Amino acid sequence: MARPVQYNTKVKTVEIPEGYSGEGFFATSFDKAIGLARKNSIWPLPFATSCCGIEFMATMASTYDLARFGAERMAFTPRQCDLLMVMGTISKKMGPVLRQVYLQMAEPRWVMAVGACASSGGVFDTYSVLQGIDQVIPVDVYVPGCPPRPEAIIDGFMRIQDLIGQESLRRRHSDKYKELLNSYGIQ
């Protein structure tokens, strides 16, 4: 007999990656399996300095619930995190601090610039504000908006998931990647 009350009947599972399956086995490449695991268990590090940070708090809260994407676990130490989410105006004096946080993260690491200020300096076209965090660290995804709505932040997060899922395991060892880091003065 079926149970009278059923909870969580609409459990969503990720799609099985491409591969060979047979009687009692399934074979796929490491790239796909590891990418699948990584993209659904991102640990974000919120670097929130202003109003975009407030939108991010809404994104984390129950209505929008970023935890649905496997990003349940906020960590406030860069050493454990995969994704640096920079939300808000970064002043030139804050630049070295942000860079230090990025350097303390272990590879593989991703960076998301949320909002106009983090992406380009925004309205703060002035002497004290960094004109986009990509002047000090490489950025993977830019989220436009001033501030962006939680939907936009979630969209940016899903773009990050796409990037992570498709990333080759060798990318971080490639010359192109080293060249990118060298262009920021990071060894």
Next chain:
Amino acid sequence: MSLTNDYIKQRLTDKFGEAVSQVEETFGMLNFTVPKDLNLKVMQFLYDDEELQFRFLTDLTAVHYPDRKGEELAVVYHLYNFAQRVRLRMKVYTSVEDPRVFTATRLFEAANWMERETYDFFGVNFVGHPNLKRILNVDEMDYFPMRKEFPLEDQTRIDKDDEMFGRGGHIGI
């Protein structure tokens, strides 16, 4: 007994005579200007006097008047008498070429950071300050941003990424 602006004005003129100038009242608050060599003497007098008792430095900042030749920078002191709840504003003018003003840190500990901020943004050189270095801006900055010396939009800036604003162009990283 209440301390009136007329009385403060009277005491200042009795003590310093013609040195106290441009005395006026705005919104009930007394304003006056003293020569920059006398700033400490006047503040000490206002502090020590048993009736005046201006023993709190509310604010210290500067204003840049580019058109006033020889006295471009005005250092403004806001003083407060806690007992009588009376405020006053004292100004000291100095030229932008030689922006040296005696520090008020011996009299008010609170002046330390406020003078550092004033130095940071206006470049006023407070003579005798124990630690006169930038407080808010990056240490590498080689100009004083609040002086009215800069165009509103600087066309020569290279840190602005025009590509982000649909204006073409690209900055090399």
